[in-house]
Amino acid sequence: MNILGISAYYHDSAACLVSDGALVAAAQEERFTRKKHDPGFPACAARYCLRAGGLCPADVDYVVFYDKPFSKFERIFETYLAFAPKGFKSFATSMPVWLKDKLFQRTLISEALNEHLGSDIDWSRRLRFSEHHLSHAASAFFPSPFHEAAVLTMDGVGEWTTTSLAIGKGKELSVYREIQFPHSLGLLYSAFTYYTGFKVNSGEYKVMGLAPYGEPKYVHLIKEHLINIKEDGTFHLDMNFFDYCTGLTMTNGRFDALFGGPARRPESRLTQREMDLAASIQAVTEEVVLKLAREIRTTTEQKNLCLAGGVALNCVANGMLLREELFDNIWIQPAAGDAGGAVGAALAAYHLMLEKPRSIHSGDSMNGAYLGPEFSQCEIEESLRKAGAVFTTESDETLINKVAHDLVDGKAIGWMQGRMEFGPRALGGRSIIADPRSPTVQKQLNLKVKYRESFRPFAPSVLREDVSEWFQLESDSPYMLFVADVTSRKQLPMSEKEKQLFGIDKLNVARSEIPAVTHVDYSARVQTVHRTTNPRFHRLISKFKELTGCPVLVNTSFNVRGEPIVCTPEDAFRCFMGTEIELLAVGNSLLRKEDQSRALMKDYRSCYQLD
Structure with a gap:
């Protein structure tokens, strides 16, 4: 079938x-x-x-x-x-x-x-x-490792539903409760995405990344005027402040008046106001998710929870939910x-x-989540030759050894191996990787490789067997969907002067032994790398650990801002030549920037619209 x-x-x-x-x-x-x-x-x-x-x-x-x-x-x-x-x-x-x-x-x-x-x-x-929402619920429950689980789906809106609770048992799945349009946690978050100057259905993760730079000063205004949250987590929005039902924008003049001015123009300078708004809507989102989860645990008595829908990509809320230990296990659909x-x-x-x-x-x-295309070594070499690339072909052991040493030397490396990931996260199949111990890597990768806003954080990929030594996380996080703090023994103390900093000024303060992946609140969006699902990436991190004592790499998606993650060897080569990535590993082929024809280099940023 x-x-x-x-x-x-x-x-x-x-x-x-x-x-x-x-x-x-x-x-x-x-x-x-x-x-x-x-x-x-x-x-x-x-x-x-x-x-x-x-x-x-x-x-x-x-x-x-x-x-x-x-x-x-x-x-x-x-x-x-x-x-x-x-x-x-x-x-x-x-x-x-x-x-x-x-x-x-x-x-x-x-x-x-x-x-x-x-x-x-x-x-x-x-x-x-x-x-x-049945599709969302099925995507969460049926691939999960649970025979039985509660399933919570949250997004903008499907047909009518914006939030649903289902129960899965074996091959059965039934929806029991729903919240319907226009009352939507996803659309509320998207309203703030729009208001802070980012693209709806694209920039929500920027709001989440911006939140730690601000203070949740507007929570009381949001809860007093925009959303009524009940103790069981159900909610009701006051539609007088929104235009998404009938208008061409998410918010209206009343929303502007409530928060003291019009929406930020896209690409204009970020101010403390946007950071505080981001912190506020993130706090409200976490409150709703936590109350819904508590009610689900009490009323269903289910010990396992599955999540799907766009709101389930909010890995900060997911990490909070994990730490609450309401459920024995949580599994989230990576896409x-x-x-x-x-x-x-x-x-x-x-x-x-x-x-x-x-x-x-x-x-x-x-x-x-490695469900996308893969390419044989012959296909890779043929594609690279057609593109005019200069490369060497290495054995597995030599490739791992050379890439690991270049990481230690501070190089940013394009890493395209095996099957492409399904979903929004690069998980070691189509990734840009770097040394997390460098205090300058985050800013350099954002500005010189990804061509995106400097505040946006990078994720750590860590060997599963070493995760609890470096992060306050005891469970698997293979899909980069849980945020956890760096362990206290790996954190670096801040001076009194550093503690007084506000906003983006916090960015340049090293907070741990792996500053490139430690956000300003000491958190990180963790990917645990497993020997069984991605043996080559596991071998690379293991080699890096052998050289440095650190079982962690910076992992960000292999693309520039506004571009989808690369799929083919040709995509990888174009991105390599259009950015300041210094080394490219595609299959067993290794490419160094200094060996390539300068005629093939171009301003890659002009190829894609801003996200």
Whole structure:
């Protein structure tokens, strides 16, 4: 039984292949088209998934879309009627698009499948539709290592639902409670993303990264005027301050007046006000998540919790939840946003629609999230030669040894190995890596390699067996979805003068023995690296530890700001030549910047829009 899961037409389109209940392949369309958050039909991703499974289109038994377009249209139409005549401009703008394309997505999807996968198949007979939050819940529970668990999903909005509680048992999964639009924790967070000058559905992680530079001064205003939080974690928003129901912006003039001025212009200078706003909405988000989790633990008596939906990518809130120890175990879908809906839709069809049994794995069934394309050494060398690259081909041992020594020498290194990751995090398959002991690496990587804001933190990849020595974390964190503090014995004391610093001035104070991955609040977004799921990355970190005593590397995604993570050897070479990365390791091929033709270098930043 082969099921193709599809997520498309909003943002982060993706496809996945489930064969006889096993997740064979999954990828976001943006990685192939090179368009960040590409919302289009995932033709390239779907074709890749079939190749990975050794299938032709006729072998696909079902194609499952991750939500129900008509229900979504119903919600939008009813919302406009409820707020009429306000929002008529937005209504008039969106209705022709809905009536032309989105309302009749069964036809649209069938035509796309005909165009991209084959016109000799009656795709409409194989097409099924899941429900948005059920797709999220299925993506969280079915790949998890639990026979039984509570499942909490939180995002902007699906059809109507913004937050849901489901219970999973074996191959069964049922939704028990929901919070519905317009009351949405995800949209509240996105409102502050917009107001602080970042892009909605893209910049929320910037708000999270900015929060430790501020003080939660606005929490009382948010809770007094914007959101009413009950003790069980359910909430109600005052829509007088928001425009996302009917307008073309997230917030309105009342929101501006409440916080003392208009929204920050994108790319303008960040002030302490934006930092304090970020700290405030982060604190409110954590309060809601914690109260919801407490209520779930009390009412369901479940010992395991699974999370999905865009809010589940808030790894600071996840770390707080882990430290509370409300549940014995927490598992989060690594592609928790809409891309992961493709996985959930396919698995929901297999287990719920077809009533097929579920296999439970001791870790999980996501294969470390390494579900994307990989390239043979022959393919790598052919691609690099066509691109004009100068490289050497090394044995495994020599490659590991040379890269480790270059890391010790302070070089920033592009690391492309094995299968590409599925989801927003680079996990050692498509990463830029560096020495975390350097006090200047964070700023240099942000400004000279990633070309992004200096405040944005980098994550540590640490050997699983050494994690508790360096971080206040005892459990696995393979998907970089939990924040934990650096252990006190690795922290560096701050002087009284340093303690008085505010805002971005805090950035240049080394806080631990691994300052490049230690945020201003002593926290870090930890990835535990496991020998079984990524043996080559594990070997590299082990070699670095042998040379330095430190089992940690800086790990950031292999791309520049506004670019999707690299997918192919050609992508990796272009990014290498357009940035100040000094060494590139693709498979067993090693490239040094000084050996390359200067004619191939260009200003890479101009290729992509800012995120």
